[in-house]
Amino acid sequence: MVQMNDAYRPISRPSGLAEEVYRRIRADIMSLRIPPDTRVSVDSLARELGVSQTPIREALSMLEANGLVSKRHFAGYATSPRMDRAQLDDLFEFRLLIEPHAARKAAEGMTDSDMGQLVSGESASSHDAFADMDTDFHRLIAQGAGNHLIADSLARLHIHVHIFRSCFRSEITEEAVHEHNAIIAAIRARDGAKAEAAMRRHIELSYGRLRDFIKE
Numbered sequence: 001m002v003q004m005n006d007a008y009r010p011i012s013r014p015s016g017l018a019e020e021v022y023r024r025i026r027a028d029i030m031s032l033r034i035p036p037d038t039r040v041s042v043d044s045l046a047r048e049l050g051v052s053q054t055p056i057r058e059a060l061s062m063l064e065a066n067g068l069v070s071k072r073h074f075a076g077y078a079t080s081p082r083m084d085r086a087q088l089d090d091l092f093e094f095r096l097l098i099e100p101h102a103a104r105k106a107a108e109g110m111t112d113s114d115m116g117q118l119v120s121g122e123s124a125s126s127h128d129a130f131a132d133m134d135t136d137f138h139r140l141i142a143q144g145a146g147n148h149l150i151a152d153s154l155a156r157l158h159i160h161v162h163i164f165r166s167c168f169r170s171e172i173t174e175e176a177v178h179e180h181n182a183i184i185a186a187i188r189a190r191d192g193a194k195a196e197a198a199m200r201r202h203i204e205l206s207y208g209r210l211r212d213f214i215k216e
């Protein structure tokens with residue numbers, strides 16, 4: 001057997017299997033089939049999904065990077081706790097400071113090709129899929145603002161993961177799609193003031209929708 005030199009070892013990337021395992025576990029966490037703040041056992045996931053521990057471990061580290069699970073001392077992994085009311089308030093105060101401004105700058109300076117990638121999420125086939133599209137939508141606008149600190153600090157909050165685990169009402173998706181379309185129209189028109197106002201409105205309305213849901 002040929003021993004591969006370290007220097008020639010391929011960069012490890014999630015195999016197809018780990019990717020599939022990741023999607024399955026992620027869907028279960030997003031739908032709360034695996035509840036928040038709950039220990040996730042590598043053994044039992046491996047048994048349940050009929051795979052070895054390796055793809056489970058790979059999937060868990062991908063989930064960790066996306067804020068859905070975290071490593072616990074001596075206890076393996078656990079799902080992230082659900083957002084409480086104080087965290088919701090902090091999150092939306094922060095979003096209101098950053099994202100309307102980012103939308104204005106994106107309208108003024110975003111490239112046409114990045115603009116072409118903005119989609120409202122109308123075509124999303126599930127709650128899970130809409131969470132991804134919403135994430136991309138807000139990420140593209142934050143990047144379009146051309147300030148790395150803005151883009152990085154928003155990305156690190158994993159805003160959409162936490163929001164979508166907190167709330168399942170389908171009207172959230174429909175209303176958000178409407179509001180996203182207004183933002184896209186303002187950005188396409190390169191109207192900074194309008195984009196800023198439309199983003200502020202979207203965040204205020206999102207907050208209103210979630211506030212009813214997260215009482216304490």
Ligand SMILES: [Zn+2]
Nearest residue numbers: 134137176180
């Ligand atoms: Zn949104």
